[in-house]
Amino acid sequence: MPIRINGTEASAPADPRVSLLDLLREDLHLFGAKKGCNQGACGACTVLVDGQRVLSCLTLAVQCEGRDVTTVEGLADEHGLHPLQRAFIEHDGFQCGFCTPGQLCSALGMAAEFERGVPSVVTVDFEDYGADLTLEEIRERMSGNLCRCGAHNGIIAAIAEVQNSRQDQDKKEAAA
Amino acid sequence: MSAANNAGTLAAAVGLAANSWGQGERPDPLNRHKHGLVGTSISRIDGPLKVQGKATFAAEFLMEGLTYASLVFSTIAKGRIATLDASAAEAAPGVVLVMTYKDAPLMKPMPLFMTAEKAAGGDNLPIMQDDQIHWNGQPIALILAETQEQADYASSLIHATFEAEPSVTDFEDAKRQGTKTGEFGGGPLKLDIGDAEAALNQAAVSIDAEYSTPRHSHNAIEPHAATVVWDGDSLVVHDASQAVVHTAWSLSSVFGIDEGQVHVTSPYVGGGFGSKTLWQHQVLGAAASKLSGRPVRITLSREGVYRMVGGRSQTEQRVALGADQDGHLKAIIHTGVVAMSRQNALPEPFILATRGAYAAESFKLHVEVAQLDMLANTFMRAPGEAVGTFGLECAMDELADKLGIDPVELRILNEPDKHPTEGKPFSSRNIVEAWRTGAQRFGWAKRSAKPAAIRDGDWLIGMGCATGTYPYYRMPGGAARITLTREGHARVEIAAHEMGMGTATAHVQVTADRLGLTADQVTFSYGDSKMPGAVLAGGSQQTASIGAAIVAAQHALVTQLLILAGNSSPLAGLKPEEVGGLNGGLAELANPGRHESYASILGRAGRDEVAVQQDAPPPLELQNWSMHSYGAMFCEARVNAITGETRISRFLGSFDCGRILNAKTAASQFRGGIIMGLGLALMEETQFDSRNGRIMNPSLADYHVPAHMDVPEIDVIWNDIPDPHTPMGAHGIGEIGITGTAAAVANAVFNATGKRVRELPLTLDKLM
Ligand code: FES
Ligand code: FES
Numbered sequence: 001m002p003i004r005i006n007g008t009e010a011s012a013p014a015d016p017r018v019s020l021l022d023l024l025r026e027d028l029h030l031f032g033a034k035k036g037c038n039q040g041a042c043g044a045c046t047v048l049v050d051g052q053r054v055l056s057c058l059t060l061a062v063q064c065e066g067r068d069v070t071t072v073e074g075l076a077d078e079h080g081l082h083p084l085q086r087a088f089i090e091h092d093g094f095q096c097g098f099c100t101p102g103q104l105c106s107a108l109g110m111a112a113e114f115e116r117g118v119p120s121v122v123t124v125d126f127e128d129y130g131a132d133l134t135l136e137e138i139r140e141r142m143s144g145n146l147c148r149c150g151a152h153n154g155i156i157a158a159i160a161e162v163q164n165s166r167q168d169q170d171k172k173e174a175a176a
Numbered sequence: 177m178s179a180a181n182n183a184g185t186l187a188a189a190v191g192l193a194a195n196s197w198g199q200g201e202r203p204d205p206l207n208r209h210k211h212g213l214v215g216t217s218i219s220r221i222d223g224p225l226k227v228q229g230k231a232t233f234a235a236e237f238l239m240e241g242l243t244y245a246s247l248v249f250s251t252i253a254k255g256r257i258a259t260l261d262a263s264a265a266e267a268a269p270g271v272v273l274v275m276t277y278k279d280a281p282l283m284k285p286m287p288l289f290m291t292a293e294k295a296a297g298g299d300n301l302p303i304m305q306d307d308q309i310h311w312n313g314q315p316i317a318l319i320l321a322e323t324q325e326q327a328d329y330a331s332s333l334i335h336a337t338f339e340a341e342p343s344v345t346d347f348e349d350a351k352r353q354g355t356k357t358g359e360f361g362g363g364p365l366k367l368d369i370g371d372a373e374a375a376l377n378q379a380a381v382s383i384d385a386e387y388s389t390p391r392h393s394h395n396a397i398e399p400h401a402a403t404v405v406w407d408g409d410s411l412v413v414h415d416a417s418q419a420v421v422h423t424a425w426s427l428s429s430v431f432g433i434d435e436g437q438v439h440v441t442s443p444y445v446g447g448g449f450g451s452k453t454l455w456q457h458q459v460l461g462a463a464a465s466k467l468s469g470r471p472v473r474i475t476l477s478r479e480g481v482y483r484m485v486g487g488r489s490q491t492e493q494r495v496a497l498g499a500d501q502d503g504h505l506k507a508i509i510h511t512g513v514v515a516m517s518r519q520n521a522l523p524e525p526f527i528l529a530t531r532g533a534y535a536a537e538s539f540k541l542h543v544e545v546a547q548l549d550m551l552a553n554t555f556m557r558a559p560g561e562a563v564g565t566f567g568l569e570c571a572m573d574e575l576a577d578k579l580g581i582d583p584v585e586l587r588i589l590n591e592p593d594k595h596p597t598e599g600k601p602f603s604s605r606n607i608v609e610a611w612r613t614g615a616q617r618f619g620w621a622k623r624s625a626k627p628a629a630i631r632d633g634d635w636l637i638g639m640g641c642a643t644g645t646y647p648y649y650r651m652p653g654g655a656a657r658i659t660l661t662r663e664g665h666a667r668v669e670i671a672a673h674e675m676g677m678g679t680a681t682a683h684v685q686v687t688a689d690r691l692g693l694t695a696d697q698v699t700f701s702y703g704d705s706k707m708p709g710a711v712l713a714g715g716s717q718q719t720a721s722i723g724a725a726i727v728a729a730q731h732a733l734v735t736q737l738l739i740l741a742g743n744s745s746p747l748a749g750l751k752p753e754e755v756g757g758l759n760g761g762l763a764e765l766a767n768p769g770r771h772e773s774y775a776s777i778l779g780r781a782g783r784d785e786v787a788v789q790q791d792a793p794p795p796l797e798l799q800n801w802s803m804h805s806y807g808a809m810f811c812e813a814r815v816n817a818i819t820g821e822t823r824i825s826r827f828l829g830s831f832d833c834g835r836i837l838n839a840k841t842a843a844s845q846f847r848g849g850i851i852m853g854l855g856l857a858l859m860e861e862t863q864f865d866s867r868n869g870r871i872m873n874p875s876l877a878d879y880h881v882p883a884h885m886d887v888p889e890i891d892v893i894w895n896d897i898p899d900p901h902t903p904m905g906a907h908g909i910g911e912i913g914i915t916g917t918a919a920a921v922a923n924a925v926f927n928a929t930g931k932r933v934r935e936l937p938l939t940l941d942k943l944m
Contacts, residue, residue: 015325017325018325022324022325025236026323026324029238030229031229031232031233031236032228032229032230033229034233034397034398034446035235035399035475036397036398036399036478036876037399037478037875037876037877038477038478039478039875039876039877040877041478041875041876041877042397042478042876044397071229072227072228072229073228073229073230075228076228081224081227081228085224085227085228088223088227089219089220089223089224089227090219092219092220092840092841092843092844094220094223094226094227094676095447095675095676095677095678095841095844095845095848096396096397096398096444096445096446096447096675096676097222097225097226097227097231097444097446097676098233098396098397098398098446098447099397100226100227100229101229104227135889138884139884139885139887140884140885142884143883143884143885143886144883145884146397146876146881146883147397148394148395148396148397148447148449148852148881149397149447149676149844149848150844150847150848150849150850150851150852150882150887151844151847151848152847152851152882152884152887153847153887153889153890154844155884156884
């Protein structure tokens, strides 16, 4: 079965040992996902598989057969950059930009996890869960994505801004 | 044009800056200019590319017939390779080449960084030329294969045995073998003024303590990588580099070819922090490409970076301060020993900041070196100051505590009126103002002078402060080309670097203001050794170096334009210093209504473009002035009384760094330095096995850097006072943030707990 990558079908590699990251970078020349460690420690290779964030260096490409893979190259659409991409630029959520594709994909996967009700280690109130993705929740949930340039503040601010405006939007729609 | 218009444009006209930076020059007009782009918060111009994953990094250049390299490392610190069996690797699928000392091409050692103008090498050892081993982790074999997986697999099949020789891998052993005075910047790291030991003994109040800092690794998230190909005798290297011209020159020396035969590009760099210079991997990649006749991509594994690319070395520091009852310093003693390899020349110069920090009657500063058989240590963000300010600024806090004087006030009390050990006047030093504004904003007045006085549940809360400082440098070698087109577009080319500092964005702003253009009418090209200049992205000097080169090139450009303008131009008869950039052309400074657009000048002259190239003048400003940046750093720490865990709840950096060119990217630079400083304070350590010289934690899982949860919102402010003696009135700001930060953290932890930790990192075991 083929793998759908940013909407385009690609065939799974013949060698089952090829990681999703190497498939993306070396076979398909999609260099957005980065190899910062190749051992699950930095998050630079984060992509979305069926909307869930995975470390593509620790994922075998063949595991993704029949599934939808979204990389940073797939975030913008015909209307332009994704709101989170725009917020990263506005809040200066990067310097060198090497961790950025992973931060972006991870943030989108993280927001979806939060909305599905997945708690984190700092989640205190399970009753009122889902009311707000606090800055502390975002920091905790994004801690698998390292940034050595020190763009932490801008990254968190960008994620919070997009999340808040989305939640405001949802509330407005619910009220209407 | 109406008078009102005239007045409006008058305010925006930018004359030429003086094209020399010696004593008595008039300040750069951009110092005062408030109407243009300089100082504003424009977003990074490479932002859209970076958020889409479209910026091309070194390991992402495509080439026909590309091969992939993998390396095998020695497992002893010193000795020789006894046997090296590559037969299984050679027979493995996809293998193109196995290269060892037996068949590597003849190459000279790399010119060691700082030993020649364009030297970029991290060490000066033979590279795969013989069977000798110099450090644990030295590459002993390189495998090229059709894919990275095949190369990595084949490298696991190399079988090597070693004959070990006695080695020195223990710091205590190394010290026992004898130390020598460190040399840095052409002189000894030793300074004596008066009799500091006697003054210390006679001082009314004194402290005398030992501080230590461990090894650190830069850990840029982009591992070192190069894509390399030979075209006949010419070498092309797509590198991750903060020194493209230095690297090209050094590689030409290694391979015995002309400098012009090596072309190094580096359009995007995934973080450098001092590590992205020339190390053995680029040389080995080029050698393997030469032997195989194929293009090579050599990407170090994360472990490979730890084995092959040096980091900051360890220091042991003694700081002793003597003061009178009122807190005036009588003696400053800062001495100690650092570990250094035998194949490099950087004794971590931890006394640099101490030379100019405070007024005192006597000084004794001395760095001694103990040599070890280990990977070459190297420059890492604020070499010297990052760890030296830990010792000095903790000691100031200890002295303040003993005197019963507020630590901010003690620092202000000892503010020198000229450089305390060199005697030169300061070009611009407004640290007292930075302290006052910072203290106000941080709420310093709420700090309890008594330690361990504030508790919130299990958490002990304290505040600490420290001075940060880093010198202004400008190295010789700056040059720029400006090409101005008839459409009124300017392209600046300079062999400089963008590792995330915001270089390209800031210099688009500067160039646009100087030439009277808008940001989208300016392109800033960099990261290519074929471009003019030899501009190192190091020592926080790039901004000044580029700035001075652009000033020089603009002088040449305006001179050319006035010649081209000729007698029928409204500008006829004006001299270069009488005109300035305004509204897409040149205008008379005294009468901006007298204006001609670039398009009109070039059109009448029948030219599509005009191009000029000019060298920057030598950095005379450094001869006349003591030039530094400063920061007043404030930290609030929470320490868990039960677990000893430290959390940083607030941090403020209040900076005095000349004129800020781009508020948004500058804030990121400051924060980035501070965050690396939090890592230095709380968690970072390259663990070194003193039995065999092997790094024990060569991975991002075991070497901890600050993650999102470790980093609070960091407040940064600056006074924006231009330095009258620098281009744009600016200072480089890439390193200042990491200085003083570790001491501010340790001092806050002391204030929270009453425990004084003098050994970094400040892990919880030290607070239990
Ligand atoms: S490359 Fe996958 S986590 Fe680092
Ligand atoms: S922006 Fe450089 S590592 Fe995050």
